[in-house]
Amino acid sequence: MATKSGRVISHKSEFSLAKLFLRWEALLILIFLAVNVMNICLSPYYLNAYNLFTNINNFMNTAIIALPMAFILLLGDIDLSVGGNVCLSATMLGIVYNATDNIWLGIAACLATATLCGLLNGVILTKFSELAPMIVTLATNIIYRGLSERILGNGSTGGMLNVSWFSKIFYGRLFNLIPYPLIVFAVLAVVFGLVMHKTAFGRRMFAIGSNKKAAAYAGVKVDKIRLLVFTLTGFMCGLSAVIYCSKLGSVKSDVADGFDLEAISMCVLGGISTAGGKGTMVGAVIAVFTVGLLRYGLGLINLEGQTIRIIIGALLICVVMFPTIRDAVKKLFAKKK
Amino acid sequence: MKKLIAILLVALMAMSLVACGNNGGEAGEATYAIVCKDASNPYMLRMISGFEAACEALGVKSVTKSPESATVDGQITIVNELVAQGVKGIAIAANDAAALEATIQAATAQGIVVVTLDSDTKGSQMFVNQAGVEQVAQVLVDSVYDMAGGEGEFAILSASSTATNQNAWIAAMEEIIAADEKYANLTWVETVYGDDEPQKSTDEAQSLMTKYPNLKVICCPTTVGVLACAQAVQNAGSSIKVAGLGLPSEMKDYVGDDKVCPYMYLWNPIDVGNCAAYMIDALAEGKVGEIGTSFEAKNGTSYEVMAGDPAAKQIIVGPPFAFTGENIAEWAEVY
Numbered sequence: 122m123a124t125k126s127g128r129v130i131s132h133k134s135e136f137s138l139a140k141l142f143l144r145w146e147a148l149l150i151l152i153f154l155a156v157n158v159m160n161i162c163l164s165p166y167y168l169n170a171y172n173l174f175t176n177i178n179n180f181m182n183t184a185i186i187a188l189p190m191a192f193i194l195l196l197g198d199i200d201l202s203v204g205g206n207v208c209l210s211a212t213m214l215g216i217v218y219n220a221t222d223n224i225w226l227g228i229a230a231c232l233a234t235a236t237l238c239g240l241l242n243g244v245i246l247t248k249f250s251e252l253a254p255m256i257v258t259l260a261t262n263i264i265y266r267g268l269s270e271r272i273l274g275n276g277s278t279g280g281m282l283n284v285s286w287f288s289k290i291f292y293g294r295l296f297n298l299i300p301y302p303l304i305v306f307a308v309l310a311v312v313f314g315l316v317m318h319k320t321a322f323g324r325r326m327f328a329i330g331s332n333k334k335a336a337a338y339a340g341v342k343v344d345k346i347r348l349l350v351f352t353l354t355g356f357m358c359g360l361s362a363v364i365y366c367s368k369l370g371s372v373k374s375d376v377a378d379g380f381d382l383e384a385i386s387m388c389v390l391g392g393i394s395t396a397g398g399k400g401t402m403v404g405a406v407i408a409v410f411t412v413g414l415l416r417y418g419l420g421l422i423n424l425e426g427q428t429i430r431i432i433i434g435a436l437l438i439c440v441v442m443f444p445t446i447r448d449a450v451k452k453l454f455a456k457k458k
Numbered sequence: 459m460k461k462l463i464a465i466l467l468v469a470l471m472a473m474s475l476v477a478c479g480n481n482g483g484e485a486g487e488a489t490y491a492i493v494c495k496d497a498s499n500p501y502m503l504r505m506i507s508g509f510e511a512a513c514e515a516l517g518v519k520s521v522t523k524s525p526e527s528a529t530v531d532g533q534i535t536i537v538n539e540l541v542a543q544g545v546k547g548i549a550i551a552a553n554d555a556a557a558l559e560a561t562i563q564a565a566t567a568q569g570i571v572v573v574t575l576d577s578d579t580k581g582s583q584m585f586v587n588q589a590g591v592e593q594v595a596q597v598l599v600d601s602v603y604d605m606a607g608g609e610g611e612f613a614i615l616s617a618s619s620t621a622t623n624q625n626a627w628i629a630a631m632e633e634i635i636a637a638d639e640k641y642a643n644l645t646w647v648e649t650v651y652g653d654d655e656p657q658k659s660t661d662e663a664q665s666l667m668t669k670y671p672n673l674k675v676i677c678c679p680t681t682v683g684v685l686a687c688a689q690a691v692q693n694a695g696s697s698i699k700v701a702g703l704g705l706p707s708e709m710k711d712y713v714g715d716d717k718v719c720p721y722m723y724l725w726n727p728i729d730v731g732n733c734a735a736y737m738i739d740a741l742a743e744g745k746v747g748e749i750g751t752s753f754e755a756k757n758g759t760s761y762e763v764m765a766g767d768p769a770a771k772q773i774i775v776g777p778p779f780a781f782t783g784e785n786i787a788e789w790a791e792v793y
Contacts, residue, residue, distance in 0.1 A: 164543070169790035172542035175564065177537050276619045282556055365781075369530060369557040371620060376531070420539040425497065426526040448558045 130234050141374055145392035146404050147444060152436075153411045155205045159366065160418030167421060174300055175214075176420075178291070178414035181302035182368070182377070186384040187391075188306075188313045189354035191405045193386050195317070197330045197397025203358050203384060204257040205265030207377035210235035211362040212269040215278030215372045224284045231366070232359035238265055239355015243348035250344070262267055270374040279371030291366035314402035322346070330397030386437050387412050479612060490738050491521040491540045492731065493550040495526040495577065495621075499654060501681040501705055501727050502511065502551065502559075504793045505576065508731030509549065510600050516756065521545065528618055528654055530554035537561045539569075547571040547730075547738030549586070552579035555622040572743045575734040577623040578769050583741055585769035586734045588623075588725045589778045594703075597632030597723050597778050598677055604753050605675045607718060607789050608631065609643035612675040613666050615683045617654040647673065650729035659686035667696055678702035680683045681724070688712040688719050706781050706789035714783030723778040728793055732757065734742075 136373040160167040167334075186203050218227030234388070238261070245257050282288045293301045317323040328336040329343050337343045350423045365376060391408030393400030412433060419429045471707070494502040494511045504521050513520035523540065525532025530553040538561060540548055548565060552558055552574055561574045562581035573648035574582040602612050614631075616624045630650060635641040647670050652659025659682055666676060667690070676691070676698060684702040688709065691698050700719040705727075712719045736755040740746050745753045749771060752762045766772035779791055 165544050172538070175538045176535075196555065198747060228615060232685060275653075279556065279620075282559070288560060368534070369554070370556055371530075371557055373529075373618070373620060375527070375529065378527075417539065420535065421543055423521055423523060423539075423543075426524075427497070430526075 141242045149407045150403055154406050156411055156415045163418060164421040174298060176417045178302055181306050183360050183380055184306050184367050184382060184409045185382045186357055187387040187409050188309055188407055189357045190384040191388050191393050191402060192350045193354055194393045194395055195326050195397060195400060196350060199256045200354055201381045202262035202265060204377045204380035205262035205382055206235055206238045206355060206358040207362045208360045209265040211366050211372045211376055213270055214366050218281055219278055224287050224458040231362050235359025236352060236356045241246040241452040243351030247344040247348050268407045274373045277371050281366050284369030285291045287320055287367055291364055310406050317402045327398055390437055390440055462635040487519050488546040489519040489521055490493045490735055491545045493533055493536050494521055495551050495553055502783040504727035505731035508728035509735050512732040514745045528553050528752030530557040534561050537565060541565045541568055549573050549575050549734040551576035554620045554621055556580050573734055573737050574769055575730055579622060580768040582769035584737055585766045585772040586737050587772045587774045588730045590774050591626045591630050594627050594778055595634055598679060599634045599740040601629050602675050602677050604642060605699040605701055609718045610674040611647050611670055611672050612646045612677060613647050613673060614649040615662055615676055615678045615687050616651050617680040624679050654680060654682040656686050659683045663687040663690040667694055673698055674697050675701055681705045684771055685709060691718045706786055708793060710786050710790040713781055713786045722781040723780055725776055725778055730775050
């Protein structure tokens with residue numbers, strides 16, 4: 122049977138194709154492959170490795186945020202402030218770099234700001250645990266972006282690309298093929314996956330997400346873990362902001378608009394329940410590429426950005442309806458036995 | 459997990475089969491693409507129509523793409539997609555003066571001709587300049603001087619704060635005002651940015667009116683801004699005059715001696731888009747020589763190659779044209 126965590130526990134390792142297809146990851150892989158087959162059929166240009174990597178690189182900013190977002194959702198929390206956080210920390214990078222002419226100080230300021238913003242979310246949510254994370258982070262999102270608007274006004278801060286190695290963070294490629302952000306994402310995805318599924322910390326996160334009170338009674342330090350995860354999310358926003366600055370070289374207060382919902386929808390598509398306690402990192406990673414490549418494929422046939430949004434939204438709603446259908450199918454199988 | 463991997467592998471093989479079967483699908487027709495600042499700007503739509511007409515005359519396919527909002531991030535994604543499609547040429551109205559450089563270089567490295575039009579950026583092979591920066595700045599400063607009656611407060615309502623063209627005009631206006639004693643009695647109170655969004659431009663215009671009660675002129679070097687501003691000023695019943703660059707068809711109700719905007723300037727965006735397609739063609743055929751030389755494009759017009767900044771080279775389409783109460787109705791029919 123499938124536990125709430127989505128893992129299949131079975132005493133007999135019998136091969137059952139039906140059961141296999143009932144697993145979320147199997148469905149995701151099918152969707153992922155369907156998207157790729159569709160892209161290949163739609164455009165003869167899709168399978169050019171160099172260009173494929175260029176376009177994969179485009180969604181690495183959001184992808185990096187989807188990783189900690191998976192943790193947040195696993196805890197049964199939500200963080201809507203990541204877009205504002207990326208914006209504010211990118212702003213700090215630009216401001217500090219222009220004030221000191223030292224890119225390292227800029228990066229330090231960026232990461233520090235981002236981590237502090239995450240910490241602030243965590244402190245508010247653990248000190249006042251009756252508050253809904255959705256409301257709190259919605260508010261801090263407005264505050265973070267508002268601060269950036271206050272600092273930059275209608276203007277922008279830039280010049281970061283004058284430091285030539287800094288632009289390599291985004292535009293550099295290993296073996297002249299694989300972009301650095303993708304490597305960063307791959308390494309982080311493995312680390313986050315291991316933490317989630319192979320450590321005591323990960324098991325505690327699952328416990329909190331399944332039942333916060335029960336976890337607390339069982340001796341799990343709920344507040345400490347939530348605080349840590351929110352702070353970590355903040356730090357990852359800083360990382361994303363550094364990559365963003367390296368990509369654009371200038372920051373306006375509208376950068377990273379909509380990052381929050383994009384990261385969340387990637388996680389949800391990946392089978393991570395917004396109710397907490399359910400999901401796998403593999404699922405989230407496949408979902409990141411499914412959404413990203415779908416967007417790229419539709420872009421290749423020159424669909425308008427607005428139309429692409431509608432299609433991705435429709436995909437998301439179809440996929441989240443899947444468990445209902447799956448349960449119905451399961452019942453049917455159970456009856457037959 | 460093993461079963462998952464097995465399924466994945468089988469499916470991958472199936473995918474590669476499909477891929478192999480698809481290799482013959484290469485389209486032989488050359489394609490030129492135009493990338494605009496955002497999807498809803500009426501000025502950009504005129505530019506696109508000119509571009510499309512020229513592509514048709516040249517016998518190439520044309521593609522139009524715009525980001526959902528006026529961000530350079532969206533434009534980077536779009537240019538990458540176009541490069542992946544193997545288009546022959548790209549004309550882009552850049553949302554940022556520097557951020558597209560690496561992306562454009564990557565496109566050029568794959569043999570794609572990249573020109574900028576309307577708004578320039580680093581890395582472009584040629585900027586199709588709608589009008590000389592000094593010419594535009596001069597007519598704007600003179601409109602402000604004239605409408606303000608030679609003295610008093612004026613403000614600027616621009617597009618986005620990173621737009622290359624608007625920023626170049628504004629910088630040139632500063633120089634012109636500083637250089638000539640004639641303009642000494644004009645007070646430049648503030649420059650605000652409406653991001654070429656009607657609502658934000660209206661908000662900025664309204665806040666200028668409240669903030670500076672003695673304001674005489676608002677100068678908007680952008681078609682979206684000038685329309686929003688003219689509407690805001692008219693609705694407020696204010697005596698402020700609006701100067702700037704506007705589309706005749708949008709501004710026809712506001713332009714005239716007794717109206718909020720006595721006169722305004724623009725060039726023909728259809729010509730700008732048209733010219734950009736001919737420039738891609740000329741560059742692809744290697745017709746464009748060194749700076750200082752001139753060449754004849756396939757539209758029959760000779761252009762002088764000038765030094766560009768930040769693009770490598772530039773050509774100028776034509777001087778700004780004045781729209782007054784007398785000719786506005788006639789031009790409103792055209793664009």
